[in-house]
Amino acid sequence: MRSLSAGQVIDGFKLEQQLDPGGMADFWRVSREGDTLPLIMKIPLLRRGEDPLTIVGFEQEQMILARLSGPHVPRFVASGDFERPYIVMEHVAGRPLKTLLAETPLPATQVASIGAAIAEALYSIHRQHVTHLDLKPSNIILRDDGSAVLIDFGLSRHDQLPDLIAEEFDEPVGTGAYVAPEQVRRFRGDPRSDIFSLGVTMYFLATGERPYGEPEREAEWRRRLWRDPFPPTRWNPLVPPWLQEIILRCLEIDRDARYASAAQLRFDLQHPDGVALTERAARRDRDGPLTVLSRWLKVRNAPPLRMRSIAGVIDRSPIVMAAVDLGAADDLGDAIAAALRRVLATVPDARLACVNVLKTSRIALDPLEDAHGRNPHLQRLVELKHWARPLPVDGDRITYHVFESPDPAAAIVEYARNNNVDHIVMGARGSSSLRRYLGSVSAQVVAQAPCTVTVVRRSVAAGDTPAEGEAQPAAQ
Incomplete structure (x- = not known):
């Protein structure tokens, strides 16, 4: 789709105003006769030399977004095909979470409030068989009422739909600072991966630092398979024990040690006085060399994790x-x-x-x-x-x-x-x-x-x- 301009009509949608582009798509405010809902059109970047992930992610998102409903995702309206690719969805009014990053570190109560809103949104999509797998501040919008809306499902997985990302790409995909350890090993079937990414987000909001920096190469991503992050209090001594307990539990390398569900995480964030404190809450440094070596050996000797459908229908x-x-x-x-x-x-x-x-x-x-x-x-x-x-x-x-x-x-x-x-x-x-x-x-x-x-x-x-x-x- 080329040479787009305000006033142009595509399948009944009139282009009104071009918005800031994303990493893999252009965005336009659009309108359609008879529609009162504010709309936005997402057009994948398919120009010369673009990454094939853009094409695959477009198809993945249009399949998944059409299946989702509720207040925590944009309402799906329409989509084109590969001859005229686009997705039209609700234009969510609110503040992108990434605009708050310049104000970090935030007070613990604000971090907890934002974290609880995101956890509620995650629980909603998990109940609809979707794992987001690219949760980060730029993919989260906070409405004026404090609720969170999740956007950009191009790298997501629906356990009742084909996983095109896993089928077509041998390397892990995602945003290096936020991917969970199992994602590094190409396992895309566990909603607790989103809980890990939310832990990274809350760590950043509470400290102004990312727990794993901004790694760009897969070799750098792999370090999180055996190396835990510094406790949040290293960067911000005002982080209370209950919030450090919650964040470090989200960031556990072993997903079985994380919160079992986003609903349980939300409950702790809403009831900090009831958070059961463990040694995580008082931690002042990363794990010692023997623990790290043990994890490294475990990963080295572990068989590769292969994608399996969560739903038994496809597997059988x-x-x-x-x-x-x-x-x-x-x-x-x-x-x-x-x-x-x-x-x-x-x-x-x-x-x-x-x-x-x-x-x-x-x-x-x-x-x-x-x-x-x-x-x-x-x-x-x-x-x-x-x-x-x-x-x-x-x-x-x-x-x-x-x-x-x-x-x-x-x-x-x-x-x-x-x-x-x-x-x-x-x-x-x-x-x-x-x-x-x-x-x-x-x-x-x-x-x-x-x-x-x-x-x-x-x-x-x-x-x-x-x-x-x-x-x-x-x-x-």
């Missing part, structure tokens, strides 16, 4: 992957779709992941835009969605992924391995001497994939049994 259902060659003939695409229908008919609760690989050069730099100025990654997503539209799969159980790789087969196999795919369905182009000499993509996938692979030839008629064959399934 097979994951089917369609590796689609968008450059192949239409009849091959039709044959893949027919094979998928037969598979899905036997497992009606299956998840379907539609995948295309944008083949890149191993040496030369590939253009970030085509001759018409379009983002190739985005264009492939649009084409993939068009191809999958007739498939008999509910929108909540189908996802779309475009990878960039010089080796399509390796990209397909890696996705299947990382996401516990049970069945790959892919197409085979015609045979050729060069393809036989170099080895086809489908042959490599069949040999390396950790699951069942069905390869469909374009010559397969409706109702025939698909056969293994040579393919260029997902690269053009």
Whole structure:
């Protein structure tokens, strides 16, 4: 979406005023005839060279925000697709929490009041199956009545929806100062990660310092797996014992040692006289070297944490992957779709992941835009969605992924391995001497994939049994 200006109308929404941009999106005040609710349009940044996380986060947010309700989230109004991407939501009146950071340290009672309001908002979204996973002052708005509203769900997880972030990115994502230790290890399924991030926020409000500084690299993030922060009283001796107890409990490295729920945290913040004080309340320094070494050894020897769905429905259902060659003939695409229908008919609760690989050069730099100025990654997503539209799969159980790789087969196999795919369905182009000499993509996938692979030839008629064959399934 380019060359936007005040007065322009997009799908019935009139652009009124451009607001300050965010890290991954532009924002406009908008209006629509018949709507009295103040509205804001969020437009993801999809310009030349933008991070693919922007594209994935946009789809993640529009799925999740549409499912949320209540006073602690902006009301969802409408959204566009990848051909015209935007999200229209309620424009929340209030003060962004980040504007208070210049006034830190704040009095303990004010920190507790703000913390309780945020905990209440977290409890609301947790009960709706959502973990925010990017909780920080810039994503929190305080209304005039003192309640908190959470915004920006691009990195969030809904335990009944596909987790596109975990599926498409091998590295941890988030804001380095606020991510929980388990997030560093790519575990995105625990609401107590939000409690940790709230602990970081309250630490900052109470002291004017962040407990882990502002780390930018994953190696720096990993230190919180074994190293605890300095107690808040190191920076502000006026922090009372009950508030230090609460903050350090939120910041426990072991999530089992944190508050079990945001509701329990809110209760303590609202009743400081009843907070049970432990050694945390009197702590004056970080843990000693033996404790830190013990944690380091534990992390070093621990098996990797792998994402698992919180809801049992998805975990118990097979994951089917369609590796689609968008450059192949239409009849091959039709044959893949027919094979998928037969598979899905036997497992009606299956998840379907539609995948295309944008083949890149191993040496030369590939253009970030085509001759018409379009983002190739985005264009492939649009084409993939068009191809999958007739498939008999509910929108909540189908996802779309475009990878960039010089080796399509390796990209397909890696996705299947990382996401516990049970069945790959892919197409085979015609045979050729060069393809036989170099080895086809489908042959490599069949040999390396950790699951069942069905390869469909374009010559397969409706109702025939698909056969293994040579393919260029997902690269053009």
